[in-house]
Amino acid sequence: MYQTINTTIENNTLFIYINRPDKMNALNQQVMAELALAIDEVYKNQEIKSAVITGTGEKAFVAGADISEFLRLSPQQAVELANKGHMIFKRIEDSPKPIIAAVNGFALGGGCELAMACHFRIAATNAKFGQPEVNLGIIPGYGGTQRLTALIGKGKAMELMMTADMINAQDALQWGLVNHVVAPEELLTKAKEILAKIHAKAPLAIARVIKCTNGAIDKDIDGYELEINEFGACFSTKDMQEGAAAFIEKRPASFIGE
Structure with missing residues (x-):
């Protein structure tokens, strides 16, 4: 059914894996379309009580957007792309069933925005977060300026977005961007542990x-x-x-x- 994501259901939780490890799981339009379908499944399937979004492999959750798609966009097409992204991420944010981001590596640009659209985040010790869009002459386009500010405060959000710096998992925990930091091999176990409590x-x-x-x-x-x-x-x-x-x-x- 899917080409750029994988899904499994375990104990009433839908696990969604962004599956482009050769591209560091970067978001392109196909990933976004398939992610939208998976989120629809969360809403509609009564067997599903929650969801976890994570990345395939050990290096990246989602290391950003597929920049090669950006080069041919007009301003109006960029607005349309951002609108689609906002709609999909708002569906995640508004899901009546809890959706956790299990951040297993780089969560940069659109990847950080995807993680922030989830209800909360668990990070592996090797996770890195950032909104480096100004390096490309652009800004976050999928809600990053708004959600990052809400999560970590205006001052830290401004600095992170204007410097394009990355922060590690411990800093993300201290700043309030993530709820828990665990060893990589314990990431999904921690998500399952929390969701078992919520399911009750x-x-x-x-x-x-x-x-x-x-x-x-x-x-x-x-x-x-x-x-x-x-x-x-x-x-x-x-x-x-x-x-x-x-x-x-x-x-x-x-x-x-x-």
Whole structure:
């Protein structure tokens, strides 16, 4: 089905591998199109409760965009390309099911933007992050200026994007860009461990946490009002009744996503 990504489902998690190791898993239009299809599968397939995005090989998560495609773009075509990228990454960000980036190497340019579109990030010790677009006379085009600023703050984001420097996994952890740093061989194990905890929670509540947390950085949304309304909506669910009953009865809850 796919030529530039691989997918497997394990324990209700869809693992998406960007699979262009000879190109350091660089994003081209075909990768983006196939990634969009995989994300559609996350939304539609009831068997899937979460997803992990990572790269094939040991060197790169995604080392950037395929620059060879840029050379023939007009300004209008570049806008269209950026719009497509924004739409796909927003679908990742807005997914009602958790999507984790397991960063197994270089996450530069579009790769860093892809990682930031995920709900949170786990990095291998050899991971490197950066937005080096100014080296090419351009800027991040898939939401990087916005998400990087939201994650690490304006000052650090400005410096990172204007110098085109890379930061290592430990700096990324200290700056708040990633949640955990683990040995490369433990990367997917850590993702599975976290997702096992999330899978045990109420799926509709998880979806509402994602929606409201994203609302905190959406200038068009009153995040507090959104939270109030989503809190109220939880009380119409069977899972809320089950969760409250399980708490009172001192037993594990059994959620059904209704």
